[in-house]
Amino acid sequence: xxxxxxxxxxxxxxxxxxxxxxxxxxxxxxxxxxxxxxxxxxxxxxxxxxxxxxxxxxxxxxxxxxxxxxxxxxxxxxxxxxxxxxxxxxxxxxxxxxxxxxxxxxxxxxxxxxxxxxxxxxxxxxxxxxxxxxxxxxxxxxxxxxxxxxxxxxxxxxxxxxxxxxxxxxxxxxxxxxxxxxxxxxxxxxxxxxxxxxxxxxxxxxxxxxxxxxxxxxxxxxxxxxxxxxxxxxxxxxxxxxxxxxxxxxxxxxxxxxxxxxxxxxxxxxxxxxxxxxxx
Amino acid sequence: xxxxxxxxxxxxxxxxxxxxxxxxxxxxxxxxxxxxxxxxxxxxxxxxxxxxxxxxxxxxxxxxxxxxxxxxxxxxxxxxxxxxxxxxxxxxxxxxxxxxxxxxxxxxxxxxxxxxxxxxxxxxxxxxxxxxxxxxxxxxxxxxxxxxxxxxxxxxxxxxxxxxxxxxxxxxxxxxxxxxxxxxxxxxxxxxxxxxxxxxxxxxxxxxxxxxxxxxxxxxxxxxxxxxxxxxxxxxxxxxxxx
Numbered sequence: 288x289x290x291x292x293x294x295x296x297x298x299x300x301x302x303x304x305x306x307x308x309x310x311x312x313x314x315x316x317x318x319x320x321x322x323x324x325x326x327x328x329x330x331x332x333x334x335x336x337x338x339x340x341x342x343x344x345x346x347x348x349x350x351x352x353x354x355x356x357x358x359x360x361x362x363x364x365x366x367x368x369x370x371x372x373x374x375x376x377x378x379x380x381x382x383x384x385x386x387x388x389x390x391x392x393x394x395x396x397x398x399x400x401x402x403x404x405x406x407x408x409x410x411x412x413x414x415x416x417x418x419x420x421x422x423x424x425x426x427x428x429x430x431x432x433x434x435x436x437x438x439x440x441x442x443x444x445x446x447x448x449x450x451x452x453x454x455x456x457x458x459x460x461x462x463x464x465x466x467x468x469x470x471x472x473x474x475x476x477x478x479x480x481x482x483x484x485x486x487x488x489x490x491x492x493x494x495x496x497x498x499x500x501x502x503x504x505x506x507x508x509x510x511x512x513x514x515x516x517x518x519x520x521x522x523x524x525x526x527x528x529x530x531x532x533x534x535x536x537x538x539x540x541x542x543x544x545x546x547x548x549x550x551x552x553x554x555x556x557x558x559x560x561x562x563x564x565x566x567x
Numbered sequence: 568x569x570x571x572x573x574x575x576x577x578x579x580x581x582x583x584x585x586x587x588x589x590x591x592x593x594x595x596x597x598x599x600x601x602x603x604x605x606x607x608x609x610x611x612x613x614x615x616x617x618x619x620x621x622x623x624x625x626x627x628x629x630x631x632x633x634x635x636x637x638x639x640x641x642x643x644x645x646x647x648x649x650x651x652x653x654x655x656x657x658x659x660x661x662x663x664x665x666x667x668x669x670x671x672x673x674x675x676x677x678x679x680x681x682x683x684x685x686x687x688x689x690x691x692x693x694x695x696x697x698x699x700x701x702x703x704x705x706x707x708x709x710x711x712x713x714x715x716x717x718x719x720x721x722x723x724x725x726x727x728x729x730x731x732x733x734x735x736x737x738x739x740x741x742x743x744x745x746x747x748x749x750x751x752x753x754x755x756x757x758x759x760x761x762x763x764x765x766x767x768x769x770x771x772x773x774x775x776x777x778x779x780x781x782x783x784x785x786x787x788x789x790x791x792x793x794x795x796x797x798x799x800x801x802x803x804x805x806x807x808x809x810x
Contacts, residue, residue: 510700
């Protein structure tokens with residue numbers, strides 16, 4: 288088994304997949320904590336469906352670099368969805384549901400009406416559940432992912448205290464002179480970027496798992512924001528790594544395997560939380 | 568010079584009609600002002616306006632006496648998000664210093680000392696590493712009060728500070744606020760508990776169909792105050808009959 292792993296690790300594409308997968312998982316888990324606490328768990332799902340729709344448009348337009356369409360569209364949707372709620376005509380959860388299903392249907396429709404390859408259902412399936420594209424990453428993709436990933440981590444560390452203040456009590460933060468709106472905007476943009484990156488890894492249907500599982504698992508165990516954040520990050524990285532290794536060894540789909548490992552970790556954390564009283 | 572002077576203030580929803588018009592009141596250093604009124608009378612809107620979260624429809628609010636509009640410590644009502652929030656007492660109290668930070672990413676030593684001092688003042692030092700969601704209602708309010716004191720030393724704006732607390736803890740909370748007031752903190756408190764307002768406040772602002780502003784003694788003599796006293800007497804008589 289070890290020999291098989293070492294054999295695969297000789298190939299650069301496997302190493303690239305490892306690096307990118309772990310980085311994406313790290314970023315997703317960092318923001319997951321604030322998204323889950325602000326009751327925006329479904330944002331990952333919604334935005335990834337938007338990204339799916341945008342990808343379909345890019346494919347139909349036969350753009351060589353579909354990021355040019357996918358990233359702006361997803362960022363815009365994120366800003367609209369995460370804008371401070373309450374003022375919107377459509378409630379937050381309903382808005383997310385509406386946009387996500389709408390974009391999914393629209394994307395699928397486009398892919399069928401203007402097929403770009405002979406195998407439409409294959410294309411759709413790989414966009415939804417994560418393709419093998421994580422294993423076909425070019426060096427430039429890895430650099431892009433690594434750069435953006437590090438940028439996200441840096442931003443998160445620098446704005447950590449502000450993100451906490453805004454997440455815990457938006458009104459208080461605003462009254463004390465913290466521009467809560469701007470930080471919400473920042474979070475929205477970062478979330479959109481992560482989701483577009485993560486689509487390569489787990490596909491659009493499974494992204495939510497990377498966002499919410501580590502945060503929920505960590506919350507079972509710890510009672511302080513800092514500990515929850517650190518625990519979520521560590522859990523997410525470990526799960527992504529284990530998931531990728533297992534998928535290589537057992538020849539299972541990458542995305543689904545990572546999510547299964549995340550779910551397993553959640554179960555274990557629940558159990559551990561029961562035993563320790565949830566306050567380690 | 569007073570800390571805060573509101574003249575000819577008109578309040579309303581951001582995209583709606585006017586709720587209250589021509590409000591005039593002043594708050595001086597050391598005052599304990601209670602803002603009372605029925606549901607929907609505009610108490611919350613007044614509070615948002617005082618915190619500059621919302622612009623007044625007309626009139627002005629002038630801050631003075633070395634207090635700027637950002638130096639009002641605010642004790643909001645609990646939100647759904649906070650009930651099961653994984654955060655330690657220390658983290659929450661320290662977040663009260665956020666307004667002072669500007670773009671600086673981390674808290675400095677002075678801010679950490681301030682947080683520790685206010686935790687001590689609210690009797691929270693032993694609970695510093697406890698998780699907020701595991702505290703009792705009264706303890707949670709004390710945490711939020713300590714946070715408000717980190718944001719501002721001189722003026723506190725309390726929004727229904729005893730909502731959802733049992734009678735015993737309510738009395739403790741009022742005693743705590745009274746102590747802060749005696750230590751020189753100016754209190755502006757929103758409440759629909761007129762009995763407590765009459766008992767603790769130095770000034771009362773009653774908004775609604777009838778607007779009244781004055782000291783507690785003047786309030787008890789006014790029409791609104793008389794109405795309240797009559798109501799309380801009736802209630803006392805009723806409970807006397809039941810007992």
